Amino acid sequence: MRGKYFSYISLVCASLLMATACTKDGDYEVPKPKNELQNDCIKRSLGPNLVGLNIEFAYAIGIPAAKGKLVSAQVVASIPGVQVKPGDQANSATYLQDSSFYTNGSGVDVPVKVGDRSVTKEGANVVTFTKDTNAVTLRYFYRIPEEARGRTVKFTFTATSSNGETVSYDMGPYTIAKMDMKLNLTPTNNNKCYLSIADLALYNAAEAAANPDKIDLVYLYRNLSVQFGHALVAPAAPKDYLPGVTLPANVNRDTKLSKAWNVQDFHLAGLKYGTTFVDDVDFEKLDMSASPDFALGLKEEGGVWVETSDGKYRAYIFVNKVDNTAQSARISIKRYTLK
């Protein structure tokens, strides 16, 4: 009796083992191309979307040669991008590129013109193909307008072919950052040394005296026996940190500062770096309650987090360059409005 059960159990186990061993993975099959007009899209640009900068896409369209050729492609943005105005330079506004690209042996992208320059029709950027083509990848540059600040934007890419087919591809929604950006301000020692975060501008003493409630920081360069060098100091900071500075009347704001390193923001630093971005959320999470009102010994590629005394703005100032001989610096700022 017992022996009989054993044989049954063994049989069941063996069958199970064989069943699992024989389970085959699905055989790979070469996908069959769809015999119709198709499209695809990727977003090429990275990082936060800032007003005045581009969001870039690559839009690919293809149709089997036997079915026809491409006639036109267009993009509609939920908030129209900045459009070309008379006198604007080419490529300074929202457009759909009229060229497809291939990469040559030297790694350079070479354009092949396939259509007319894109035109704007009823909020859509349209390219009509002039080349007899059935597969292209067009790039779309959306120049973010002021109206989009803090909002989200969506895109609809559409293509039509000569056989009357139409395809569409939706991208987004993408959030447009609230922050502002100002590049390449050059404060100079004892001259254009008063920095206004509210205006994102530099003033000299006379101008600062005219706008005392806007002056948040003083730039100074001092070559002392102690480490001082290039510094950003709040007007209300102790006089030790403002040696030889006579502040214009009523310039007395107490801005908070916190030095930073390794925050080489891609937008502020230029094309040298590509992985670090200061975004809205960085400003929202910033805690500067225990920060001082001075930052001495600033170095090239370093930075400073800033919070204005009225709590209205937070900013990140990146030091692009310092020049001890000219006693000046080159700085770039991202600013976030809190209130």
Added chain:
Amino acid sequence: MKKYIIITSLLLMTILIWSSCKKDQPIDEDGLLITTRSECYVSNFELLGADFQTVRSKAPVIDTVACTIQQEVFFGTDLKNLWPQFTLVTDAKLDPKITGKVDFSDLANPKKYTVVSGNRQVRKTYTVIITVQK
């Protein structure tokens, strides 16, 4: 046959008892190994600013007899947001632990850190005396 069973059982029991008596390595409340080392000192000291760059203007002066660390920092150092780093002798640990930025701005009342030796028997309290470059 019975004899063999008894002998085998006895052997097994001996092995079991022996293995159960084998002690694990002692571990302290932080999960760190307690060793036999009694050395207890700070071998190096570093002080980083809010930007995680050094604020030391000179090398630290570490007195392992008087248990003091004297450190001069750059003029204009943000003393409220400093990150101290202690290099300790092998197996020693620091009390209190450093978990974030430390406020060293009260220069009249220097911060104190205790080094605990590997065997957890010796404790030496170091005073960190900060001076600002003038």
